[in-house]
Amino acid sequence: MTEIEKAKCENTGNWINMCEALSEVTSNSYGDITAQIKSRRDMDSRRISIVAGKSRGNRVELNYCPFCGADIATEHKEPAND
Numbered sequence: 001m002t003e004i005e006k007a008k009c010e011n012t013g014n015w016i017n018m019c020e021a022l023s024e025v026t027s028n029s030y031g032d033i034t035a036q037i038k039s040r041r042d043m044d045s046r047r048i049s050i051v052a053g054k055s056r057g058n059r060v061e062l063n064y065c066p067f068c069g070a071d072i073a074t075e076h077k078e079p080a081n082d
């Protein structure tokens with residue numbers, strides 16, 4: 001397996017393939033930036049969100065990657081009906 005270094009985050013809708021820098025800070029929790037997985041059982045859906053902040057009430061979800069500037073706002077995927 002080769003490790004692919006991403007220069008830019010890739011937003012797949014409900015998931016982020018993180019760029020190298022974001023991947024590094026989230027795995028080390030630098031700057032209180034963490035990746036959180038949010039699930040909704042009723043929709044059988046998971047999404048990843050990148051949040052910054054120390055305490056629960058203080059956290060903000062990041063819409064853009066602070067490193068590459070990519071749109072990293074995710075949404076739960078609607079079940080495919082059509």
Ligand SMILES: [Zn+2]
Pocket residue numbers: 007008009018019020022065066067068069070
């Ligand atoms: Zn990025």
